[in-house]
Amino acid sequence: xxxxxxxxxxxxxxxxxxxxxxxxxxxxxxxxxxxxxxxxxxxxxxxxxxxxxxxxxxxxxxxxxxxxxxxxxxxxxxxxxxxxxxxxxxxxxxxxxxxxxxxxxxxxxxxxxxxxxxxxxxxxxxxxxxxxxxxxxxxxxxxxxxxxxxxxxxxxxxxxxxxxxxxxxxxxxxxxxxxxxxxxxxxxxxxxxxxxxxxxxxxxxxxxxxxxxxxxxxxxxxxxxxxxxxxxxxxxxxxxxxxxxxxxxxxxxxxxxxxxxxxxxxxxxxxxxxxxxxxxxxxxxxxxxxxxxxxxxxxxxxxxxxxxxxxxxxxxxxxxxxxxxxxxxxxxxxxxxxxxxxxxxxxxxxxxxxxxxxxxxxxxxxxxxxxxxxxxxxxxxxxxxxxxxxxxxxxxxxxxxxxxxxxxxxxxxxxxxxxxxxxxxxxxxxxxxxxxxxxxxxxxxxxxxxxxxxxxxxxxxxxxxxxxxxxxxxxxxxxxxxxxxxxxxxxxxxxxxxxxxxxxxxxxxxxxxxxxxxxxxxxxxxxxxxxxxxxxxxxxxxxxxxxxxxxxxxxxxxxxxxxxxxxxxxxxxxxxxxxxxxxxxxxxxxxxxxxxxxx
Numbered sequence: 060x061x062x063x064x065x066x067x068x069x070x071x072x073x074x075x076x077x078x079x080x081x082x083x084x085x086x087x088x089x090x091x092x093x094x095x096x097x098x099x100x101x102x103x104x105x106x107x108x109x110x111x112x113x114x115x116x117x118x119x120x121x122x123x124x125x126x127x128x129x130x131x132x133x134x135x136x137x138x139x140x141x142x143x144x145x146x147x148x149x150x151x152x153x154x155x156x157x158x159x160x161x162x163x164x165x166x167x168x169x170x171x172x173x174x175x176x177x178x179x180x181x182x183x184x185x186x187x188x189x190x191x192x193x194x195x196x197x198x199x200x201x202x203x204x205x206x207x208x209x210x211x212x213x214x215x216x217x218x219x220x221x222x223x224x225x226x227x228x229x230x231x232x233x234x235x236x237x238x239x240x241x242x243x244x245x246x247x248x249x250x251x252x253x254x255x256x257x258x259x260x261x262x263x264x265x266x267x268x269x270x271x272x273x274x275x276x277x278x279x280x281x282x283x284x285x286x287x288x289x290x291x292x293x294x295x296x297x298x299x300x301x302x303x304x305x306x307x308x309x310x311x312x313x314x315x316x317x318x319x320x321x322x323x324x325x326x327x328x329x330x331x332x333x334x335x336x337x338x339x340x341x342x343x344x345x346x347x348x349x350x351x352x353x354x355x356x357x358x359x360x361x362x363x364x365x366x367x368x369x370x371x372x373x374x375x376x377x378x379x380x381x382x383x384x385x386x387x388x389x390x391x392x393x394x395x396x397x398x399x400x401x402x403x404x405x406x407x408x409x410x411x412x413x414x415x416x417x418x419x420x421x422x423x424x425x426x427x428x429x430x431x432x433x434x435x436x437x438x439x440x441x442x443x444x445x446x447x448x449x450x451x452x453x454x455x456x457x458x459x460x461x462x463x464x465x466x467x468x469x470x471x472x473x474x475x476x477x478x479x480x481x482x483x484x485x486x487x488x489x490x491x492x493x494x495x496x497x498x499x500x501x502x503x504x505x506x507x508x509x510x511x512x513x514x515x516x517x518x519x520x521x522x523x524x525x526x527x528x529x530x531x532x533x534x535x536x537x538x539x540x541x542x543x544x545x546x547x548x549x550x551x552x553x554x555x556x557x558x559x560x561x562x563x564x565x566x567x568x569x570x571x572x573x574x575x576x577x578x579x580x581x582x583x584x585x586x587x588x589x590x591x592x593x594x595x596x597x598x599x600x601x602x603x604x605x606x607x608x609x610x611x612x613x614x615x616x617x618x619x620x621x622x623x624x625x626x627x628x629x630x631x632x633x634x635x636x637x638x639x640x641x642x643x644x645x646x647x648x649x650x651x652x653x654x655x656x657x658x
Contacts, residue, residue, distance in 0.1 A: 062385035064178035064378040077609040104172040111141040113179035119321035132262045146216025166439040178374035181501040182321020193220025196360040200348045219265045223254040223272040234282040240274040249341025251330030260325025261310040268293040288353030289344035307332045307342040318500030365466035365509045372505040373428040376473025379480035379498040380421040419627040421476040427599040428469035435465045460523045460531040463515035468595035470505040516587035539601045563597045566640045573644045593639040600633045
């Protein structure tokens with residue numbers, strides 16, 4: 060029997076023992092739910108993921124999407140079958156209003172549910188993930204007509220959604236996009252341009268694809284201030300919801316990826332084909348919200364996607380950890396150090412201390428990352444449904460600060476967990492016959508998409524910790540300090556960790572002040588990626604201390620495992636931040652001063 064891809068025991072501990080998600084059912088939005096309905100969603104998710112997603116994961120990797128002779132994308136049939144079941148179960152609609160056909164589930168439960176599918180099959184799970192985020196943006200910023208026309212079909216799984224930001228010449232520099240939107244006489248726009256790296260950009264899995272496209276209206280402000288957002292469907296939809304003509308959105312090609320191959324990744328041309336309704340050339344687009352506020356609207360989807368990327372990285376890291384743990388328990392190799400009889404039986408790999416080191420590292424990364432992601436998801440629920448306005452505002456502010464960490468930290472360290480899983484399996488881990496090789500390839504995308512480490516580092520240091528006069532950083536420090544005080548009162552080993560965490564948190568504040576002391580953004584941001592790593596490690600150390608307080612003095616293998624992983628993180632990982640804070644505080648200019656000609 061294959062190893063599970065996630066630990067239900069860990070999810071239950073994090074959701075119920077630590078975050079007390081069940082208490083959300085006292086709120087009006089979640090009043091129809093209970094622990095029983097939450098468990099039913101998790102049970103269903105685990106069952107669908109294991110039976111219908113994991114079963115074609117390797118096949119979808121080996122037989123990646125291709126363009127057929129008729130110009131259409133060909134995908135193995137198991138992908139559509141799995142996605143149809145996902146949609147039929149109501150999981151795309153899970154977090155939406157009942158009036159739209161949703162279940163009004165808390166975001167914390169939805170993320171936990173989705174983690175099963177992300178761990179089981181990264182490629183197939185990306186389609187509904189993007190669709191739900193697309194629909195959420197439409198519900199928040201779209202008109203009643205736009206919502207009615209597109210959202211119900213997306214929540215039913217008849218339409219899927221994408222986000223079209225990047226262009227071949229611009230990449231992550233969205234100020235430099237050139238896609239153009241010209242007003243037409245009928246109140247729509249004609250969109251022309253090229254979009255690159257579009258996940259789910261074309262396929263035959265659904266009746267329609269709803270693209271959310273960033274473009275510039277001629278005459279608007281320069282740079283990002285001139286970006287608007289448009290709904291550009293693959294097929295036009297009339298007022299009754301009936302599909303009409305094919306829109307002028309053409310598939311140019313598919314990108315061939317190292318991993319995550321089951322999700323199509325497309326190069327799209329808009330407005331360069333034969334479809335010219337009323338003589339106006341270009342793809343038909345519908346302005347979403349107000350002109351020139353497109354990037355502001357898109358951040359709604361981007362921030363949701365960033366936390367989702369963190370979950371994807373976590374899920375893949377977790378699946379690799381559990382497979383390497385199962386292998387280490389069952390594979391016999393070598394004998395204990397000091398064994399006197401060379402003919403004595405070989406022992407399981409897990410008996411060797413270096414294997415235990417690698418397993419503990421993985422456990423500390425993936426369980427820390429999962430807890431961080433669920434904590435951020437709980438902040439979304441607090442921001443949206445808490446009765447107290449001050450609680451809602453603080454949850455939103457803390458979420459803003461933590462989002463770049465929740466995206467990048469799992470993308471870096473759960474990828475490292477995948478690397479260690481390969482190492483535990485040795486030569487077998489490097490072969491395609493074992494899943495850990497694919498997990499690594501699938502996960503390697505996550506440090507890149509939805510904003511690289513460099514972008515997240517600049518966002519954290521350049522925006523999030525200094526916004527509102529540093530209110531976000533102050534709130535983070537106060538929140539961590541509250542945990543520290545509880546741990547100090549508890550005494551014992553957790554009190555020792557609390558002292559370490561307090562010192563690291565003080566260094567975060569002092570280092571941030573030092574970096575901005577010169578008033579020169581170039582100096583402050585030169586090593587923002589190092590800042591992101593150091594603050595990320597401090598935050599995850601806090602999350603581990605939170606978990607230990609929830610463990611308390613309870614006995615059993617599960618709780619002993621939590622204690623061991625936390626001990627590893629505090630003794631092996633958190634001390635790494637000391638040299639990073641030293642470097643940052645020195646205002647090092649190595650990367651600024653080196654000449655491009657020196658490379």
